[in-house]
Amino acid sequence: MSKIIALPIETIVRELDSKLLLTFFLIKNGYDVLIGPRGSIFFELKFLRNTSLLYKSLSIDQKDVMASVVKNGGKNYILDEEANVFSKNQDSIIKSIFPKNMLDFVDIFFLSGEKIKNLVNKNRPEIPNEKLIISGHPRFEFFKKPYMKYYNNVKDELQNKYKDYILFNLNFSMGNPYRGWDEQISYLNNHPDFNLSYINDIKNKMLWQKKNMKEYVKAVILIAKKYPEINIIIRPHPSENENYYKPFFNKFQNIFIIRSGNVLPWIYASKVSVHYDCTTGIESVLNGKPSISFTCNRDEKLVNWLSPYVCNEVSTINQLLCELDTYLNNNEKFSLSQEKSEMLNSYIANQSIDSINTICNAIVSHNQKSTSYYTNTKSRVLLRFKKRLGKYRRIFFNKDEYTHHFKNLNKKDVLFKLNKFKEITGLEFDFEIKNHGIDTYLISRTSK
Numbered sequence: 001m002s003k004i005i006a007l008p009i010e011t012i013v014r015e016l017d018s019k020l021l022l023t024f025f026l027i028k029n030g031y032d033v034l035i036g037p038r039g040s041i042f043f044e045l046k047f048l049r050n051t052s053l054l055y056k057s058l059s060i061d062q063k064d065v066m067a068s069v070v071k072n073g074g075k076n077y078i079l080d081e082e083a084n085v086f087s088k089n090q091d092s093i094i095k096s097i098f099p100k101n102m103l104d105f106v107d108i109f110f111l112s113g114e115k116i117k118n119l120v121n122k123n124r125p126e127i128p129n130e131k132l133i134i135s136g137h138p139r140f141e142f143f144k145k146p147y148m149k150y151y152n153n154v155k156d157e158l159q160n161k162y163k164d165y166i167l168f169n170l171n172f173s174m175g176n177p178y179r180g181w182d183e184q185i186s187y188l189n190n191h192p193d194f195n196l197s198y199i200n201d202i203k204n205k206m207l208w209q210k211k212n213m214k215e216y217v218k219a220v221i222l223i224a225k226k227y228p229e230i231n232i233i234i235r236p237h238p239s240e241n242e243n244y245y246k247p248f249f250n251k252f253q254n255i256f257i258i259r260s261g262n263v264l265p266w267i268y269a270s271k272v273s274v275h276y277d278c279t280t281g282i283e284s285v286l287n288g289k290p291s292i293s294f295t296c297n298r299d300e301k302l303v304n305w306l307s308p309y310v311c312n313e314v315s316t317i318n319q320l321l322c323e324l325d326t327y328l329n330n331n332e333k334f335s336l337s338q339e340k341s342e343m344l345n346s347y348i349a350n351q352s353i354d355s356i357n358t359i360c361n362a363i364v365s366h367n368q369k370s371t372s373y374y375t376n377t378k379s380r381v382l383l384r385f386k387k388r389l390g391k392y393r394r395i396f397f398n399k400d401e402y403t404h405h406f407k408n409l410n411k412k413d414v415l416f417k418l419n420k421f422k423e424i425t426g427l428e429f430d431f432e433i434k435n436h437g438i439d440t441y442l443i444s445r446t447s448k
Contacts, residue, residue: 002030002031002032002371002372002444002445003030003031003032003050003051003052003367003370003371003372004031004032004033004034004048004050004051004052004372004442005026005031005032005033005034005051005052005053005054005363005367006033006034006035006041006044006045006048006051006052006053006054007019007022007023007033007034007035007041007054008036008037008038008041008042008053008055008056009035009036009037009038009409010037010038010056011238011239012409013238013259013260013261013262013263014139014238014262014263015056015139016262016409016417017139017142017150017262017264017417018137018138018139018141018142019035019138020035020414020417020418020421021138021141021142021147021356021421022054022138022356022359022360023035023418023443024418024421024422024425025356025357025360026360026363027429027431027443027444027445028360028427028429028445029360029363029364030364030445031363031367032372032442032443032444032445033442033443034048034051034436034440034441034442034443035409035414035440035441035443036409036436036437036438036439036440036441037409037438037439037440039438040437040438040439040440041053041437041440042062042065043437044436044437044440045065045068045069045072045074046068047374047375048072048074048372048373048374048375049072049073049074049372049373049374049375050072050073050074050370050371050372050373051069051072051073051074051372052069052074052075052076052077052363052367053065053066053069053074053075053076053077054077054078054079054363055076055077055078055079056078056079056080056081057078057080057081057097058078058097058098058099058102058103058106059099059102059192059193060099060101060102060192060193061192061193062102063101063102063105066102066105066106067105069105070105073370075107075108075366075367076105076106076107077106077107077108077109077110077363078106078108078109078110079110079135079137079138079359080097080109080110080111080112080116081137090119091119091122091123092195092197092198092201093198094119094120094122094123094124095123095124095195095198096193096194096195096198097193098120098123098124098127099192099193100124100126103124103126103127106131107131107366108131108133108362108363108366109127109131109132109133110133110135110358110359110362111132111133111134111135112134112135112136112137112347112348112349113134113136113345113346113347113348113349114134114346114349115346115347116134116347117132117134120132133358133362134349134353134358135349135353135355135358135359135362136348136349136350136353136354136355136358137348137350137355138355138356138359139283140282140283140286140348140350140355141350141354141355141356142264142283142287143283143286143287143288143350144350146424146425146426147424148287149424150420150421150424151262151264151265151268154261154265155265155268155269156269158265158266158269159269162231162233162256162269163231164229164230164231164271164328165230165231165232165233165269165270165271166223166227166230166231166232166233166270166271166272166273166274166324166328167233167235167266167267167270167272167273167274168216168220168232168233168234168235168273168274168275169235169263169273169274169275169278169280169281170213170216170234170235170236170237170240170275170276170278171237171275171276171277171278171279171280172209172210172212172213172216172236172237172240172276173209173237173238173239173240174202174205174206174209175205175206175207175208175209175210175211175212175213176209176210176213176236176240176241176244177206177239177240177241178239178240178241180241181206184206185203185206188202188203201301201302204301204302205302208297208299208302211297212276212296212297213244215294215296215297215317216276216294216296217245217248217249218317219294219317219320220232220234220248220249220255221248221249221252222317222321223320223321223324224249224252224254224255226321227254227324227328228254229254230254230271230328231254231255231256232252232254232255232256233256233258233266233270234249234255234256234257234258235257235258235259235263235266236257236259237278238259242257242259245257263280263283264283264287267280267283267284267287267289268287268289270289271290271327271328272289272290272291272292272324272327272328273289273290273291273292274291274292274293274294274320274324275291275292275293275294275307275311276293276294276295276296276303276308277293277295277303277304277305277307277308278304278307279307280307281293281307281308281310281311282306282307282310282344282348284311285310285311285334285336285344286336286344286350286351288334288335288336289334290312290327290332290333290334291311291312291334292311292312292313292314292320292323292324293307293308293311293312293313293314294314294315294317294320295308295313295314295315296315296316296317298315306343306344306347309340309343310336310340310343310344312334408439409439409440409441411433411435411441414433414441414443415433418431418433418443429445430445430446430447431443431444431445431446432444432446
């Protein structure tokens with residue numbers, strides 16, 4: 001067993017492909033990678049020594065996990081995904097997602113851009129500058145060669161099945177939470193990381209999004225009637241309750257509610273995408289695809305401003321219809337202006353940084369030399385069995401949001417995706433995948 005890097009995943013449709021891309025290059029650099037759902041990864045870390053954790057965010061409720069990683073000879077790395085919520089109340093967000101009493105557990109913070117680093121320096125000056133690395137983020141590498149080839153087959157299948165379509169990427173997880181409205185309020189009020197200012201912002205955003213959802217339903221119905229020959233794909237946010245939309249759209253033959261799979265091939269295959277202030281708008285423009293930000297009831301305090309800024313922003317349904325006409329009837333091409341491109345790169349630096357190599361090189365130069373190993377094998381096997389029973393209970397009897405996000409990770413799918421990266425990069429090395437817990441796999445490089 002080599003040195004292990006553990007990569008937890010929370011939302012499989014959003015995170016899996018980029019985490020496997022990072023896995024592929026960590027393996028190339030001589031590491032084994034333990035990948036799987038957050039709960040299972042955290043469980044396995046209790047029994048692993050000299051194993052490091054690369055996680056997406058920092059939270060007080062992870063204190064025991066991160067403390068045990070350090071105690072057992074590993075390192076903690078944060079590949080931040082939370083600071084990219086670009087509302088105007090950025091200082092409050094940074095303070096909430098970088099809790100003071102967790103900072104000492106972290107060896108490196110990988111940040112998406114220079115502007116984020118500046119915000120962290122301002123609001124958390126106690127973090128040494130050498131711990132802050134601007135890395136971009138792996139999920140934004142897929143607009144570059146050769147990775148843009150990764151979704152070609154899926155894109156072709158979508159175009160063959162749905163022909164011309166408008167893609168609505170919804171991000172109303174606060175106004176339409178999967179866990180339920182009252183449960184969401186309780187979650188906010190009891191979360192140990194959130195300060196009062198941040199909680200109030202989120203509660204206001206819940207009410208605001210609920211209002212915006214109604215406008216989006218109205219807009220989709222008008223568009224479906226105006227363009228009966230064009231299909232409309234509705235992709236709710238992974239944390240949304242998709243059942244909200246079904247009564248409104250079920251009677252239309254050209255509206256499809258689909259949340260499976262990564263959003264990128266859906267973007268590639270679409271004529272145009274529509275969203276409010278979603279990160280998918282950024283992914284669209286980076287891939288040269290037109291994207292319209294329909295910001296009805298815009299509130300400067302609540303809107304995530306960066307995505308509307310780089311997309312074509314409209315505020316009324318009539319404006320949205322006119323903008324759609326431009327792309328559907330005139331085949332107008334989309335291009336990102338230099339000014340917008342530079343602003344985007346200051347927050348998400350993937351246009352100027354190779355995110356994968358930046359992260360891998362930092363870990364290689366920093367990580368421990370000792371190899372990883374397991375302890376307490378018999379106890380681990382018994383507790384794994386109990387956790388598997390707990391997973392089935394959550395799936396069938398509880399409305400558990402994290403289980404909803406991560407129902408199953410198939411070994412065959414992992415192998416297929418890694419082989420795809422091998423094919424498109426031209427890198428020749430073999431690997432093996434071993435089951436190491438519930439939906440959790442240890443991926444290692446092998447010699448031929």
